[in-house]
Amino acid sequence: MGGGSRMTLRALIIDDDPHIADVVSDIVTSLGHASDAVGCQDEARQRLATTAYDYFVLDLEIPVRAERSLARLQNGMNLLSELVASRLGPVIVVTGFGNNGPDQGVACVKLGAADYIAKPFDRGIRSLDSAILEALSKVGKYNPTPVDRKPTSPPRPFPGGEMQLLKKRLVLCGVEVPLSPLMHRILAVLSEKTVAGKYTAFSGDELAEHDGVRCNRGQNGISETIHLLRKRISATVLRDAHIEVGDQDIIRSKGLGYRISDAITVVVGARRPALVTAGEFEITSNDPDRNGHDPDDVPVNGRNVPDRDPDVPVDDPDLSDRQNWIMSHIQKGTEVRIGMVVEHFRCSEKTAKRDLTELKERRLIRFVGSPRTGHYRLM
Template structure:
């Protein structure tokens, strides 16, 4: 393809290497294979374009090299609740996809020895590892297929285009056999500290799940794709008591409600066991301390939309736990006295 050094986004290259305290030079990019000689000049390699290419170059040459995320209502793909097409590079998607997952999954609160422990619905470290592996091993030459994250009521799936390399089986993968499809991408990911030793990913993923009390993920080959399926943490399942198809309402950018104990510093005018999500619990804590917390504060704290925060507040008002006092523009919320 007709490419030039200008098709490489130098700003992106510098930003990602700066995050790991590395200065990057032309020689370094040549060593990694991000730049390769062609016709007496240096041009970006395919891997270099996929990771650091300008938006125009990637859309022209590798339009499938992006990640798409979706949250579905039930256990199939009939109805969306939330979706996000990450049109930046797949490296940028590794930063954004976890945020999408966080705002579309649940937390359980576990209190031990006077300390609260938040348990995410899915294992954060194992998910990160799987996302990195998906970027490293995807077949970006397949048309009409992209990296995908799909969240259902009963599972989370990460899917990358491209089967296992020819002759390699899932048993080989689990035994630590590693065959790289994208050598440039693999080198860069390692240089950026996103992978450790190739061939150890399965072990790290399953060990992270075991240590966190999560079910072991499942690897599946579906046609030209490789899919990893995660199941929710038992503690998160236990606090919902809601059928899988009904766990999420029709709102966007929300997490499911969970039953948690109201913090001890919330006074007696709030019932002891209030069905509340983590954001609502935090809001009750702030109001108990006399803070004039607003929807924007909740949105900023938990990286959700203000619409989601307002919905949390409206729910607490409807249940008679908080009330709004004062004028619309200058008033504030407070805990409602129990009658």
């Protein structure tokens, strides 16, 4: 991944809990990778027959078939053995509180798992994103930014200042930090100001239900995402700018709810001629940021999004293959329904609903008509 061109890595997420799959997908997206999610052994095998993946995030307790069998630990262990034997890519195993004993971790590593992470991912000693990058580094698919020498002086305290908010990243202290779609939506809403010019405070429930956020995991999903965002900002800025950003320096959460710190000035969209690059994110001469605009920028209120051009094909690396197929067919005028997705991809109805729900939450499509005969169309 070092050097001139940067390829997009793709992960297969295997977890029968759609909420957990969403959390993992956010983490994978924030690393700049694409992903697909399945909920059982059969769906995983079907995806492997048609799609190449660079790595896998596997929940051990999964069913064999969607909605027709019980989730069992042995099913995940069997699939782990298959994935390791196929040598398709590293497998990071995740597990819930009930099964995270040391014996199980040892058993997974003996079978060939690259790592073993307990849920929830933001409370353990090691984070899921660091486990993913370490596993990819071992197989030569991730090259950390080389560091000539470690700083001899202590990091500088965060001074406050401007934070530039783009659709897929933010820029702070001259450092680019990648964002998942949910992270961006949260920051965009928190950037709203009152008539007095103060940043608006929101509770976790208010953010989850806000039209500009729509987090179906509720306040727990908001809390998890903000926790991950804080860690990502802190680690990235410390590494690349030697500046220490505290938990409350960007998003405050004491007293009034979640709100942007008064020490931060949020600038939405690109308006500066050049940015300092960091890590493996590189701005080329034709980056739209340098021309004073970015077609990916979204207004703070999330409402003034221009209509999509139906003549422009959809190929968004942030979307799964199923979602790109859905968007392509809707653009062609096809009246897409859940059954069409299930039949074409031979996936479960639950998986198809999750893909369509995410597209609706991102304000790409909407449902029109009655529940029985309606269909999806572009926003």
